[in-house]
Amino acid sequence: MGKHVFCTDLCLALGEPLAGTGDTPERALLLAWPRGKWRVPRWQSADMSPELSAAIHDAAMSGLYIGLIDKVEAPESLPTLHAQPENVYASFDDEAALIAAIRNYVDGILFAGTRDTRRTIICCTDSRRDACCARYGFSTYKALVAAADPALFNIVQCTHIGGCRFAASLVVMPQRQRYGRMTAEQAPAFLSALARDELYLPAYKGRTDRHEAEQVAELAALAWASERGQVLKSVAITGAIPEAPIEGAALNLTAHLPQAALAISLTARSFYMQGNCQIVADNEGEDKLRWCLASVTPLPFSPLSGPT
Secondary structure, eight states, rough: OOOOOHHHHHHHHTTSSSTTTOOOSSSSEEEEOOGGOOOOOGGGOOOOOHHHHHHHHHHHHOOOOOEEEEEOSSOOOOSSEETTTTTEEEEOOSSHHHHHHHHHEEETTOSSSSSSOSEEEEEETTTTTOHHIIIIIHHHHHHHHHHTTTTEEEEEEEOOSOGGOOSEEEEETTTEEEEEEEOGGHHHHHHHHHHHOOOOOGOOOOOOOOOOOHHHHHHHHHHHHTTTTTOOOOOOEESOOOOSTTTOOEEEHHHHHHOEEEEEEEEEEEEEEOOSHHHHHHOOOEEEEEEEEEEEEOOEETTEEEEE
């Protein structure tokens, strides 16, 4: 048998950028289930009753993200169900009540529970789904748990959240921030940034619900400001973005900062995308156009009128 080839390593070797891949589900349910019992698909995990399996399947098919979570080192069991971005959790007296809570949440009805004041950091460690999530995700998860203040952060390992080729993959809730290529060594700096209510730019994928090009431009502007000692949470981006990029096409956008304006130039580049290790093993993949940062240029700026 040949040596395993990891999709994350191939993605890095090709130079596919992390920026621009920050889309995060609007709503999510996290169901506590032992990691050793996770299966693919998750609604067929070990020891699930047909009724619970059907409820999870139906929720997933409705477009809701529903993940299984575990925290093996927790002194006591996790609450059964955790809703995001409401950040409300609860346990249930019986399975029928749990199933009702899942189905009601799909219909927009939040179950009664306790509000968690902490950030929840979801780290994908789903070895059943992808080897990269096990190889990179679990070491990052353990480092986060070791470094985190449990009064500030609720850190859980989770089934597939997407972006296997960018492992380790994380989502911070309820802020809906998505991070990738997070390493164990970065864990303390990442947690420190979050504790200051700042973005951790080295692994930040981009602002959710924004066009890929806008995510890339904003992240470039945030990095430019950070290098000059300015900590910003967001940047306004203006400029017309085409519906579909053409390979080699240039795109010029403007970033508006409190004390500066930047011309952000992007280029559409094609990358051979192999989204997970199984696709690599099957020698499959597809070419995908991505917006890539080309340059950042300061513009003449007047604090009263903006760029001149």
